[in-house]
Amino acid sequence: MKLKQFLLTVLLSAVFNSFLAAQSYKIIYEMKWKPTQSVTQYTTELCALITGNGQASFFESYENFRQDSLKTRIITEYAKNDSKGSLRIPSSTKTSLFRSLIIKNIVDKKITVEERLYIKTFVTEYPSCPIHWKIQPGNTEQVFGYKAEKAVCEFGGRTWTAWFTPDIPIMDGPYKFYGLPGLILKIQDSREDYIFEIKGLTKEENNIGKRNFGSQQSIKLSSKQWGSFWEGYKKQPSSILENLNTSQTTYVINGKNADSREVKEEYNKKEWNAMKAFENPIELSQPCN
Template identity: 25%
Template sequence: MKIKLSILLLLMTGLYFAQSNQFIYEYTFKIDSLNRSKSETENMILQTSSKGSKFYSQVRAVYDSTMTAAFKDAQATQKTHFDFTNLKQSKVSTEVIKTYPDYKRTLKRSISSNRLLIDYDKKLDWKISKEKSKVLGYDVQMATTVLHGRKWNVWFAPDIPIQDGPHEFCGLPGLIVKAEDSKGDHQFTLIATKKVTVDSGDLLSKKNREITVNEEKFRKLWADYKKDPVKDLRQTSGSSSISAPVSVSTSITFDGKTYSQDDMLKLMEKERKEALNKTNNFLELDLYK
């Protein structure tokens, strides 16, 4: 009931002050298909405006803003040491931008330092079921679709007149408050709402370093990355050391340990290879085949 009242308040205040509505979802996922007993969670934000929406990791937003501020300070002060011991790293790199009213979708994924965009113009093919239930105090109706090789069941609330939802889901007559794939490996559940003031143009903007690719190109880049997961870092540095946005040698502290650039390169190579062995159950399943 608390979430229900919050959503109604968001919609009312948004009409008068043009504020952005934030819908916070708990994302539960099993990234290793060989170990389905283990699941991870991370809070994700669906931020809507009059022109469209952005879906992204709440943890990554904090991480990125902290890193950006730290390196800007380094450029101004020539600081050479950073302590990020207490900075939490995101488990989710996916971002999705949708535009209204056409609901075109842009999927943002990173492969190493490459920030990639994949545009989708085709609308999702929804099959609305007669099955109804209640989620978070709302009367909801079930709908199904197939997205990136996964079958999905979602529950949307007709009482919330927003044709949007978590990840790429959109186009139903009401906000999607819950979504889960048929195998139970990925699930999004609305847990909170809030309102913020945001520039719609900035919310939907694409950065200069982001490259638009098609699915075939994405798969090629992913195959190359698996062969050598630190190739880009090695090429950028030119001397087997991590390139930093400052012109002097740096050291970085994580979890109470201080690493030189060379140490960080070796550590990242080890961690990336280990992660690749355990990461095989992607949300966008068919992109990684």
């Protein structure tokens, strides 16, 4: 019996991944969360899940996605024109509170997280960390016009309830969630600190492959290294500005030298204020090592 279930799972995965390879979607979710456990009012932000190549999907705030796709389109068009003329890339005005880019490789069950801090991009690849879902037969709910089935899992120190629909055969969902036999339309933790719910679904191709063009080379860190770096960054965010200037290049923020005390104080204040939005983090513990 277990062998039959295993073979069925493999078959379904192959069918869904084949379907996904032929289809490209942009799925919009509303992300609602309580910045601290003591508040009752939610902070909200729209996020985008981008699927399409059968290998990886991308999840980030909608505002970041909009700017990343625009930058990619401009650079791609510039290359098509044999790099003639000047390349003008709109300056980033990213104001999203949720700043991570989550790349899920469903086939290999790998999750890569990009964190962009000023001009540096930190990349952390997490090992295979399957989510053990428990589907609740007979429990259904209407979500976004679809009949959705219920499933429960433990992830990141929280108990999560998801509503998914096999009518959209994409084994994916918001944030780091994936692995159900259909698209996750809604998911929330048992304390309702975090709620993700679908708000839009369109069949379209998108590309954010040139999002880091012009930035410094990405810095690859292990999950342990990232954790250590992040703890230090929370104490002194302006450490990211150290040793940027060279004899040939001077970095400027708001018209001021990035190495100045005033700029560092302003940067610290801005980052500390942004961190307040996630004093109640999505993950209370690391899902896997």
